[in-house]
Amino acid sequence: MSLKISLIIYNEAKLNFDKKLTYDALSSISDVRSFEETGSDQVLERVGSSVVLVTKEMTLSAAVIEDLPASVRLICEAGTGYNNINVEAARKRGITVCNVPSYSTDAVAQLVITFILNLSCSLVPLQRKLAVGDAVGWRSLGSLPHFELAGKTLGLIGGRGTIGSRVADIALMLGMNILISSRSTAGDSKRQGVDIVDMETLLCQSDFVSIHCPLSSSTRHLIGARELKMMKPSAYLINTARGPIIDETALVEALEAGTIAGAGLDVQEVEPLPVDSPLIRMSNVILTPHVGWQRIESRQRLMDTVASNIKAFLDGSPVNVVN
Known part of the structure; x- marks a missing residue:
């Protein structure tokens, strides 16, 4: 490829916040x-004659896409979820949209297991006691949960994807039983310790419920008050997928009422999480600010795959196309 095309990364701070990524693969093409950072009102004024737009969880509305110049041929979402891009508007304009699936499989799966391990031994509440100088309380578990994971049941909602499968692999090594809920019944699991069930069965029987489905109109508030009441009072809810899959108001009420034991949330319904959110003060909740994908290896793999997507598109064989 002799001529290089013009490319713009609109919100680099979300991708290369530590300045440790290399763009060698991108720069070669x-x-x-x-x-x-780029505000929605700055997208058009900055686009110039770019052929490729690279975004990370930045809204590209139908109105903005309709006004993009004719030079734009490809939008690359630097991530797996692309609900922030109006893909139908892009299709009408003849603009291809692609994403990057599976780049953070290990990182996110490891975060799910980190939540499970921490919740099973009350690690965070114990550290909070130390932080406020409660050394006496720190020496006694009192009523804090403290149990082994072998024999416990982990339910994976939409757990047939790459991340859910990796979580299952690790959990099986810890001696856990796995329930998977999926709208598809094709290829039912024959693995020992893994059963495919309906979501109601999963919610009722699981000690930990972990969400692994994409956000769509059908999964928004998939977990609400009704579903939370199905869970065991001793069970924990984990979300590393997308915040709006859980009705956060219903979750707060369930946590306060003891309907479920606790939660591990890497994603929230509104991000960044408002400073007055009740979740922040809850001792039975572990919060992280959507960091599952942010490990250095994952982010470098992400940018290198964005470059591969662009090269494939320019070569006439686009991959990871979502529209």
Whole structure:
């Protein structure tokens, strides 16, 4: 490829916040311009003659896409979820949209297991006691949960994807039983310790419920008050997928009422999480600010795959196309 195309990264601060990523793969095929942050009102004024737009969880509305110049041929979402892009508007404009699946499989799966391990031994509440100088309380578990994972049941909602499968692999090594809920019944699991069940069965029987489905109109508030009441009072809810899959108001009420034992949340319904959110003060909740994908290896793999997506598109054989 002799000529380089023009490319713009609109919100680099979300991807390369520590300045440790290399853009060698991108630079070999494109002239890269980047901006730390870009508001919705700055997209058009910054686009110039770019052929490729790279975004990370940044809204590209139908109105903005309709006004993009004719030079734009490809939008690359630097991530798996693409609900922030109006893909139908892009299709009407003849603009291809692609994403990057599976780049953070290990990182997110490891975070799910980290939540499970921490919740099973009350690690965070114990550290909170130390933080406020409660050394006496720290020496006694009192009523804090403290149990082994072998024999416990982990329910994976939408757990047939790459991340859910990796979580299942690790959990099986810990001696856990796995329930998987999926709308598809094709290829039912024959693995020992893994059963495919309906969601109601999963919710009723699981000691930990972990969400692994994409956000869509059919999964928004998939877990609400009704579903939370199906769970065991000793069970924990984990979400590393998308925040709005859980009705957060219903979750707060369930946590306060003891309907479930606790939660591990890497994603929230509104991000960044408002400072007055009740979740912040809850001792039975572990919160992380959507960091599951952010490990250095995952982010480098992400940018290298974005470059591979662009090269495949320019070669006439686009991959990871979502529209």
